Every structure is written in structure tokens, then in C-alpha cells.
Amino acid sequence: MNLPAWLSLRDTPYEEGEFTTLWTFALATYGVGDMVTTIALMEFVPRLTEGNPLVAAAVGAFGQSGLVGLKLAAFLFCLVVSLLAAQDGDRLLYYGPPAGLAVTGAFTTVYNLRLLFG
Template sequence: MRLPARLTLEDTPYDGDEFTTLWTIAAATYGVGDVVTTIALVWFVPHVSEGNPLVAGVVDAFGQPGLIGLKLGAFLFCLLVSLLAAQDGDRLLYYGPPAGLSLVGAFTTVYNLRLLFG
């Protein structure tokens, strides 16, 4: 399946390897680190509950699939913004989403680990 031209890096000033690296870091920190530590806290540590009201509501309503769906939705939305920004040559919206997700993911992973083992 071929992606629409607006969803590729063709004819943009951005490098595909750089894009892959940025989004791999975002996936590792936000997509894996944050999700895994949140699941460990919410489902396996009885005295800890989700602090984000939106996430807590989704978890209460839909459980683990809801948490994963919410995180995946946020990730895919940010990926779409980044790809569309690449077509427009907008550096802030190209680099911002993976950088933001990486920072949020790294912070929440460390914070969650602190709650798990602290």
C-alpha cells in the first residue's frame, strides 16, 4: 500500500533516517516506557492510581485496551502532524511532536519508576 504524497518525506528538506530516529525515541519513551510503567502502577500497585484525569477516566471505562488506545491515538496524531508539517517545511511542527512525546515519555517513565520502587 502506497501512502498519499502528503504523508511521506518525498520532496521535503527532511531526512528519512533522522525521522526514523526521532520517532523511534518517541516510541521507546512514550509508547513503551510510559505505557508499561503506567500499566504496572495502575494494575499491580494497589496504593497508586492514575493521576491524569483523562487517562483515569479512560482506564475506568475501558481498562488496559482504553489506555493503550488513548496512547496510540495521541502517538498517531502527533505523527500525522509531523508528517504534514514536513510537507509545509514547518520545522517547529516537524520536530515538536516527537520531541514533546519523548520528553513527556521520559519524564513519566522516570516518575512512574520512582513510584514503583520508591
């Protein structure tokens, strides 16, 4: 199966193993850690409210599915930006999205755990 050129790292200065590692870390912290701890807070600490107005609106309208959908949309947007940047050799936009998601995910996961158990 031939993928569109922008979905491949072929003919770019980047390696697939590095790409996989970066995005696995982003998925673990932002996609899993932050989402699981946010859902745990919503279920077990109902007196707390979501601080992010966009997330609060999505959860208010669609429940946990709104949270998951919003996180998935953000993750996929960042993934596309990174893949397109790889084609142009743009290091900032290649490394920035997974790094930003990973840092955001790690921070919010720790913060949520503090709220949950603190």
C-alpha cells in the first residue's frame, strides 16, 4: 500500500524510530496520562470543575466523549503539523508538537494526580 508522501518520512532528514519514540511519549503523557487523570477527577472529585473553558464546554455538551474527542483532535492536528514539517525539513515544527504535547501531558497528569490524591 502506497501512502501519500506527507505521511512518510522517506526523503526527509528524520528517522522513523525517533518519530515513533517522540509520538509514543506524547501519546503516553497527553493522550493517556492527562485523559485518564482528568476522567478520574470528573468521576471521583465532582466538586472540582474543569479549568480549561474549551474542555469544560466539550465535557458539558458531550460528557467524557467530548473530552476524548477534543484530545484526539488536538493530537491528530499536531501529528499532521509534525509530518508536514518533516517534508519541509522544519525542525521546530517537526519536534515542537510532540514535545509540546508531552510536556503539557506530563504537567497536567502530575497536577491532576495532586488534585486527586492531595
